[in-house]
Amino acid sequence: MNPKVKKYIPSEIEEKWRKIWAEQGLYKFVPTPNKDKYYTLVELPYPSGDLHIGHWFTFVAPDVLSRYMRMKGKNVFFPMGYDAFGLPAENAAIKRGVHPKDWTEKNIETMTKQFETMGTMIDWDHVTITCKPEFYTWNQWIFEKMYEKGIAYRGKTLSNWCPTDQTVLANEHVENGKCWRCGSVVIQKEVEQWFLKITDYAEELLWDKDGNGVEWPKSVMAAQNDWIGRSEGLLIEFPVGIATSQAPRNDDLSITVFTTRSDTTDGASFLAIAPEHPLVEEILKQAKNDEIKRNVEEYIKQAKEKTELERKEEAKEKTGVFTGVMAENPVTHKEIPVWIADYVLANYGTGALMGVPFADERDGEFAKKYDLPVVPTTFKAKPEGKKHINYHLHDWSISRQRYWGTPVPMIHCPKDGIVPVPLDQLPVELPYDVDYQPKGKPPLASNEEWMKVTCPKCGGEARRDPETLDTFFDSSWYYYRYVDPHYAKGPFDPKEVKKLMPVDIYFGGGEHTLGHTLYARFFTKFFKDLGMVDFSEFAKKRVQHGIVLGPDGNKMSKSKGNVINPDDLVKEFGTDAVRVYLSFMMPYNATGPWAPGAMYGTFKFLKRIWDLQTRLVDHNTTKVDQLWMHRTAKKVGDDIALTKFNTAVSELMKWLNYLESKASVTFEEYRWLLISLSPLAPHITEELWQLHFATAKKFSSIHTESWPKIDDRLIVEDEVTIVLQINGKVRSQLVVSASEKDKKEEIEKLAKADEKVQKYLEGKEIKKVIYVPGKIVNFVV
Ligand code: ANZ
Numbered sequence: 072m073n074p075k076v077k078k079y080i081p082s083e084i085e086e087k088w089r090k091i092w093a094e095q096g097l098y099k100f101v102p103t104p105n106k107d108k109y110y111t112l113v114e115l116p117y118p119s120g121d122l123h124i125g126h127w128f129t130f131v132a133p134d135v136l137s138r139y140m141r142m143k144g145k146n147v148f149f150p151m152g153y154d155a156f157g158l159p160a161e162n163a164a165i166k167r168g169v170h171p172k173d174w175t176e177k178n179i180e181t182m183t184k185q186f187e188t189m190g191t192m193i194d195w196d197h198v199t200i201t202c203k204p205e206f207y208t209w210n211q212w213i214f215e216k217m218y219e220k221g222i223a224y225r226g227k228t229l230s231n232w233c234p235t236d237q238t239v240l241a242n243e244h245v246e247n248g249k250c251w252r253c254g255s256v257v258i259q260k261e262v263e264q265w266f267l268k269i270t271d272y273a274e275e276l277l278w279d280k281d282g283n284g285v286e287w288p289k290s291v292m293a294a295q296n297d298w299i300g301r302s303e304g305l306l307i308e309f310p311v312g313i314a315t316s317q318a319p320r321n322d323d324l325s326i327t328v329f330t331t332r333s334d335t336t337d338g339a340s341f342l343a344i345a346p347e348h349p350l351v352e353e354i355l356k357q358a359k360n361d362e363i364k365r366n367v368e369e370y371i372k373q374a375k376e377k378t379e380l381e382r383k384e385e386a387k388e389k390t391g392v393f394t395g396v397m398a399e400n401p402v403t404h405k406e407i408p409v410w411i412a413d414y415v416l417a418n419y420g421t422g423a424l425m426g427v428p429f430a431d432e433r434d435g436e437f438a439k440k441y442d443l444p445v446v447p448t449t450f451k452a453k454p455e456g457k458k459h460i461n462y463h464l465h466d467w468s469i470s471r472q473r474y475w476g477t478p479v480p481m482i483h484c485p486k487d488g489i490v491p492v493p494l495d496q497l498p499v500e501l502p503y504d505v506d507y508q509p510k511g512k513p514p515l516a517s518n519e520e521w522m523k524v525t526c527p528k529c530g531g532e533a534r535r536d537p538e539t540l541d542t543f544f545d546s547s548w549y550y551y552r553y554v555d556p557h558y559a560k561g562p563f564d565p566k567e568v569k570k571l572m573p574v575d576i577y578f579g580g581g582e583h584t585l586g587h588t589l590y591a592r593f594f595t596k597f598f599k600d601l602g603m604v605d606f607s608e609f610a611k612k613r614v615q616h617g618i619v620l621g622p623d624g625n626k627m628s629k630s631k632g633n634v635i636n637p638d639d640l641v642k643e644f645g646t647d648a649v650r651v652y653l654s655f656m657m658p659y660n661a662t663g664p665w666a667p668g669a670m671y672g673t674f675k676f677l678k679r680i681w682d683l684q685t686r687l688v689d690h691n692t693t694k695v696d697q698l699w700m701h702r703t704a705k706k707v708g709d710d711i712a713l714t715k716f717n718t719a720v721s722e723l724m725k726w727l728n729y730l731e732s733k734a735s736v737t738f739e740e741y742r743w744l745l746i747s748l749s750p751l752a753p754h755i756t757e758e759l760w761q762l763h764f765a766t767a768k769k770f771s772s773i774h775t776e777s778w779p780k781i782d783d784r785l786i787v788e789d790e791v792t793i794v795l796q797i798n799g800k801v802r803s804q805l806v807v808s809a810s811e812k813d814k815k816e817e818i819e820k821l822a823k824a825d826e827k828v829q830k831y832l833e834g835k836e837i838k839k840v841i842y843v844p845g846k847i848v849n850f851v852v
Contacts, residue, residue, distance in 0.1 A: 079681035081645020085754040089190060097772055098192040100148050102570065109145035110571050111137045112550050112610065114579035114587070115152040115199070119159065120178035122185035123627070124635045124653075124665070128619045131650050132659050132716055133578045134191040138750035139711040141192070142778040148571055149192055150553040152199035153179050156207075157542040158236060158252055161475040161507055171475040172503065175202055185638070190646045190753050192774070199556045201545040202475070206552060208498035209562035210544055211480035213594075215491045216601060218481075222268045223469070225489065229347060229417065230468055232260035238471045239264055241541065244586065265470035265479060265538065269593050273299050273462040275607070276592055285573075286612040294584045300463025304331035305456030306421065309342055309398040311350075311409065326350060326398055326409065329420025329461055332430065337402045338448025339425035340438065342409045343391065346374040347417035354394050354409075363395040367411060374413040389414045389437045402452050412437060420461050467590065469541050474507040474514040476539030484526035484533035493527050499535070513537035546587050547594040550574060550609065565603050577610035588613065614714050617662040619653075624664045635665050647752035648674040654716035654751055677755050679727060680748065684759065688735040695792055695806050697785050699729050700743045705781045707747045716751075723748055732794060732804045738763065749773050795822050796849040803827040805848070812845035822848040 092098065113133045116126060137149045160171040167174075179200065186193070199206055217223035231240040235255040239262055244251040269276075277299055278292035311324040326342055344350060351371065355364060370392040391412035398409050414433055415424055428438035428445045438445055470479055478499045480492040492499055502521045507514040516522060516537035526533035551563040554571050558564050579588070595609040620626060621633025628634065640649045652673040657663045692700065703726040710719035726744065730736050742764055749756035753774060760773035791812050795803040803825050807818065819840055822828055832850065839851040 076682075076684045079678045079755070081647060081754070082642075084758045085188075085190065085646050088754050088757045089187065091770070092772065092774075095770060095772070097774060098149075098194050099196060100146075100150075100194045103146045106144060106146040108571055108575075109137070109140045109147045110574045110576075111140070111147060111149045112553075112574045112577045113151070114577075114583065115154045115201075115546065115549055116182070117157065117159065118153045118155050118175055118178040118182055120174075120181055122182050122189075122637065124619050124637050124640075125627070127189060127637045127649065128653050129578065129580075129616050130186075130189060130191065131653050132616070132714065133576070134189070134193070135650075135654060135716055135719075135750045136576065136711055136714065137192055138753065138774060139708060139778065141774070142746070142750070142776060143708070144777065147192070148197075148553075149194060150197035150199070151186070151193045151195065152197075152549055152553065152556075153182075153201065154542065154546055154549070155179065155200050155202035156476045156539075156545060158238075158473060158475070161473055162236075162253075164475075165508060170503070171507070172202070175475075188638070188641050188646055190650070192753075197553045197556055199549055199552045201542070201549060204498045204500055205557065206545070206549075207477040207501075209552065210477040210540055211492070211497050211499060212494060213548065213562060214477075214540065214544070215480055215494060215497075217267060217597065218491055220597075220600075222271065222597065224266055224268065225263065226266050226466075227261060227263040228266075228468075229259045230262045230264065231257045232262065233257055236473070238473050239468050241468055241543070241586070242465055264468055265540075266466040267469045267593075269467045269590070270462055270464055272593050272596050273301065273464050274460075275596050276464075276589065277301060283608050285608045285610065287610075288613060288615060291584050291588070291613060291615070295589055298464060298585050298589070300461075302331050302461050302463075304329055304420075304459055304461060305333040305454070306459045307333060307336060307401065307425065307454050307456040309401060309407075309425070311396060311398045312406075324350075324353070326423050327421045328423045328425045329459060330425055330456075332427070333454055333456055334450050334452055335427045335430045335448040336400070336425065336454045337452040338427040338429040338446050339400050339402075339407060340428060340444045340446045341407050341426040341434075342398050343412040343415045343424055343426050343434075343437070344394075344409065345415040345417040345422040346371045346411055346413060348411070348415075348422045350423075351394075351411060354396055360395050363393065366392050367394060370411060374411075389433065389440065391437060391441060393441075402454050403446075408443070410437075410441070410443075418465060419463070420459075467541075467593075469544060470536075470538035471541055472513040473539060474501075474505055476542060477501070477544065478515065479536040479538045479540060481536040482524055482526060482533045483536060484529060484531065486531055487526055487528040487533075490526055490528050490533070496527075501539075513539070515539070543587055543590050547590040548598075550577075550591075551598075561603075563603075568604060572604070573606050573608060574610040576612045576614060578614050578616060581615045615660055617657065617660050619656075620662065620664040622665050622667050627665075640670060644670050644674040645677075645754070647755050648677055650753075651677065651720060651751050655720040656717070658717055659714050676724060676727065677752060679731065680744065681755060681759065683727075683730060683736050683741060683744075684763070686734070686736045687738055687741055687763065690735065690737050692737045692739050694785075695790060696737065696740055698788065698790070699726055699792075700740055700779070701781050701783075701785045704743055704747045704779045705783075705786065708778055708781075711750060720751065723751075728794065728801055729792065729804065732801050743779050745773060746776055746779055749776075791845045793818065793822070793845065794847045795825055795828050796847060797828065797831045798851060799849060802831055809845075815842050815844075818842065819848060822850075 111133050137147045141147045155175050160175045163174055164171040214223055231245045233240055233250040233255050235253045245257050250257055278296055306327050306329055308325045308327050311326055391410045394409045396409040397406045400407050426434040428435040429448050478501055480499045482490045484490050502518050505514045505518045522535050524533050524535050551568055554563055554567050591609055598604045599607055623633050625631055652670050703722050706722045707719045745756045745760055757773050788809050790806050791809050793805045794801055795805055805822055835852040837850050837852055841849040
């Protein structure tokens with residue numbers, strides 16, 4: 072080895088470069104009007120206190136892409152923030168007696184330090200921390216704008232209630248009937264709370280055939296459309312008679328059902344209403360039969376204990392009770408019984424359906440169980456009804472009965488009712504001193520001093536709203552705030568946002584398909600209605616990442632002892648090797664286990680590139696050299712742009728094999744190699760660049776170089792390079808014209824004649840020759 076070339080020791084170069092890059096402000100975003108912008112967004116992390124290998128897997132890829140885009144001449148904006156409000160901080164605080172604010176701030180500090188070792192081009196000047204008043208003031212501002220427009224409203228509904236976390240949960244956060252956070256079984260409870268009328272945007276949130284002109288995964292669009300659940304149908308009225316068929320009809324009373332199959336109305340042989348249907352009370356009041364009354368009361372009590380999910384589940388046995396009431400089928404004019412049934416959902420359609428056991432499977436099961444008549448339908452019925460479009464999507468319950476969040480900026484006045492806090496008095500700051508132990512009422516309510524307030528309208532004594540906003544409010548618009556996190560005249564400056572948004576690519580997890588990304592799209596449409604933005608979709612492209620599992624194939628968790636710690640890996644192999652490994656180990660959207668020991672391979676890959684220094688010569692590149700340079704740089708760039716990071720790395724590996732198979736490597740080849748590798752391994756490439764290519768006195772980083780200009784004419788293969796191996800080890804190479812590559816015997820002859828191959832074959836017996844056409848000749852000896 073050339074004595075002037077030092078050994079590759081990552082710890083000697085990596086921190087050094089990160090310091091220099093920071094000093095030089097290499098990654099500061101500077102608006103540059105003559106360049107196209109490129110906004111890379113990654114879902115902001117929750118400050119749990121530890122940047123684990125999953126974070127690395129998630130964040131390295133966007134960094135690789137951002138670096139590539141920068142070299143392609145884009146002005147890249149790559150900010151980061153912390154999703155700092157939320158239950159885990161509060162729960163940890165309750166468990167350990169540390170205040171959620173202190174816990175969160177300490178974690179942010181730790182994680183920011185850990186982030187530093189990742190060697191990203193994140194511009195930390197734009198960091199946005201959602202638990203800071205500077206941010207949540209604007210949550211309150213947006214909330215008040217929504218209130219003004221009738222989008223935020225106070226309502227009372229049956230809600231998902233987590234008995235452990237003592238809070239309401241949105242539908243999106245109930246997973247198989249359990250709380251997404253703590254796993255407790257969610258129950259239904261009537262709670263008065265704040266809602267956002269996302270249903271007003273149901274139609275706009277639907278994806279059309281062209282994906283609304285943006286590039287989101289088809290699976291995400293389909294799942295969101297499913298969740299929004301648009302159905303077209305009719306509202307049909309069924310007149311009702313009370314108590315028995317003999318009783319006089321009450322003409323004021325009728326049950327309206329929603330049906331998507333009005334053509335089957337002649338087959339409707341019963342009506343079923345939800346246990347929560349408002350008519351149930353009316354029926355009970357008028358019911359003359361005590362037994363029926365008792366049955367209904369008992370039944371309703373039981374049904375309410377089930378979750379919406381349990382009730383919807385197809386496999387669950389349907390239950391119901393007869394109300395004693397008959398209704399009239401408007402097509403056949405026959406009397407049909409009205410039942411209360413738990414498979415009818417209170418907040419879908421009108422909370423009532425017509426049972427057509429002949430045509431509908433669920434109705435069929437129900438009819439069979441309770442011995443109700445099955446009446447054939449002609450499928451030609453034409454009842455007069457009102458056209459109605461129904462959505463499965465519910466309004467978003469937005470207030471939480473917990474402490475660590477944005478206070479709802481509303482005042483409850485005994486005289487004036489609900490009065491918004493005047494905008495110039497925002498923020499309503501979250502007080503530090505409260506008793507945040509869960510007690511079934513919001514912790515803020517226990518801070519009497521904070522709760523007492525004068526009504527901005529009448530000046531009389533009033534109370535603050537003790538609830539806080541769901542943290543998904545924060546993540547619905549944080550990426551607007553990144554543009555200028557200190558902007559003081561509104562949540563964001565529309566002029567500046569117009570320059571940087573929409574986001575060009577949004578990286579995140581599949582778990583945010585139905586919650587977060589839908590909410591973020593909703594906020595964007597709301598901003599558009601306010602005239603604050605002129606686009607309807609906030610992200611042009613959405614890319615979902617997979618998950619790195621533990622070596623045992625299970626989800627990494629401390630209790631299972633299968634956690635891979637990035638800090639240890641960095642110490643052993645260096646940041647660059649970890650970055651390259653994470654890019655290489657599997658496709659970005661795949662989920663797979665960590666392979667112990669495999670990291671060494673990527674470290675060696677970088678070391679081999681480092682060692683190529685000993686072979687640098689000033690010669691010109693040959694035509695074949697150029698083919699490799701142009702072809703690989705093109706493929707690496709294209710793959711990175713398509714977020715196919717693993718194949719980008721394998722292209723570089725193939726090229727390295729080629730370079731090593733030659734006696735020498737030209738400076739031009741090395742220059743191209745370093746640039747093509749630099750987005751993946753920013754430190755080693757900077758070091759080698761400065762050693763061999765930096766000319767100017769002034770520091771000039773490899774990371775501000777342009778991506779090599781590809782000459783497509785050079786990629787056309789009129790010659791192919793065949794790798795020559797002895798027992799699988801690359802020893803030499805052969806260049807033949809592309810038209811010759813299928814002449815097996817001639818190629819083998821040429822291979823045997825190769826000088827280096829001859830040296831290795833000397834005195835050995837060839838047992839077998841394997842030929843992969845146009846690629847490899849392998850002599851097994
Ligand atoms: C009669 C009928 C006959 C129906 C038939 C379907 C098939 P989608 O398409 O999901 O919107 N339905 C109405 N309100 C309901 C509620 N609150 N809870 C449960 N089910 C309800 O479903 C619409 C259909 O679901 C409606 O059309 C109604 O049953 C039922 F062969 O009416 B249909």
